Amino acid sequence: MQLSDSTRHLLAQHLHWIKIGYDEIKLNEVVNIISRENLFSATRLNQLEEKIGTPENINFELEELEKLTCFYPCLIKFDGNLNFLKYCTNLEEVDLACLDLEDISDLVHLKKLININLCSNKIDSIDALATLENLEDIDLTYCKPVSLKPLLNHKRIKNITLEEIEDEADILEIISNQEECSAEYIIKNSTDLHGLTFPKYWVFIKLKKETLTINMISLMTDKLSSFCQIAPELINDRSFYDAYRSLLNVEIDKRVSAILKSNYEVLEVVKYHTEEEIEFELQMKIKKLN
Numbered sequence: 001m002q003l004s005d006s007t008r009h010l011l012a013q014h015l016h017w018i019k020i021g022y023d024e025i026k027l028n029e030v031v032n033i034i035s036r037e038n039l040f041s042a043t044r045l046n047q048l049e050e051k052i053g054t055p056e057n058i059n060f061e062l063e064e065l066e067k068l069t070c071f072y073p074c075l076i077k078f079d080g081n082l083n084f085l086k087y088c089t090n091l092e093e094v095d096l097a098c099l100d101l102e103d104i105s106d107l108v109h110l111k112k113l114i115n116i117n118l119c120s121n122k123i124d125s126i127d128a129l130a131t132l133e134n135l136e137d138i139d140l141t142y143c144k145p146v147s148l149k150p151l152l153n154h155k156r157i158k159n160i161t162l163e164e165i166e167d168e169a170d171i172l173e174i175i176s177n178q179e180e181c182s183a184e185y186i187i188k189n190s191t192d193l194h195g196l197t198f199p200k201y202w203v204f205i206k207l208k209k210e211t212l213t214i215n216m217i218s219l220m221t222d223k224l225s226s227f228c229q230i231a232p233e234l235i236n237d238r239s240f241y242d243a244y245r246s247l248l249n250v251e252i253d254k255r256v257s258a259i260l261k262s263n264y265e266v267l268e269v270v271k272y273h274t275e276e277e278i279e280f281e282l283q284m285k286i287k288k289l290n
């Protein structure tokens with residue numbers, strides 16, 4: 001298999017880190033130090049090399065790649081060729097952020113993968129993740145909407161972060177299938193609230209063994225925009241208040257039903273809304289039924 005010089009260098013450096021006893025935790029400690037020293041730039045491979053050192057040479061056998069448990073191509077200007085991953089069968093953490101990848105099909109070989117960062121890529125499918133049953137943390141922020149159906153049978157997802165999604169039913173089903181799970185995503189809104197319109201919700205859901213929390217924030221454009229502001233004269237308008245509470249109940253309740261189904265007993269429910277902008281929250285105590 002032909003590796004580019006930059007990829008061979010990167011992989012040799014990862015093997016060197018293992019040789020000198022640097023796992024994911026130790027590497028992240030060094031990354032944090034570098035980040036504090038360079039507040040406005042991403043950490044690069046040469047900065048880690050200055051802190052930790054480099055291998056004597058970059059020659060290795062492909063079979064040695066099974067030693068790797070983490071891989072960070074985000075540290076270089078990566079060429080996008082992931083064919084060598086079939087040799088990296090023990091990888092548990094991979095950071096592919098900001099690489100403009102279009103094809104991640106080679107991830108299918110990583111059966112032990114736990115954490116995957118795919119943010120800011122150009123992928124149009126996550127089918128390669130369908131059989132990676134150990135996945136716990138998935139980051140798809142700043143990616144275009146993709147079908148989440150490859151994740152519907154997963155049972156270990158603890159955290160999934162998305163950008164705008166098209167089929168909310170899938171992410172709610174994914175959350176429902178986990179014992180504990182946190183999710184963040186954006187969904188379109190088509191409901192008018194007493195003359196106020198906003199195109200999107202920013203949704204945060206956290207399911208734990210004994211609690212469910214849902215927070216929904218109105219967005220005018222994207223996560224960096226302002227929320228949908230409530231005019232002061234509407235705050236004390238009874239008809240607006242009633243419409244606001246009705247919207248809260250409709251939006252929250254349909255998501256609760258999709259997540260809990262008939263698998264939980266609801267012990268306590270508290271719902272909140274803000275008066276400055278359209279935002280509401282649910283806090284619920286629950287008990288799973290046998």
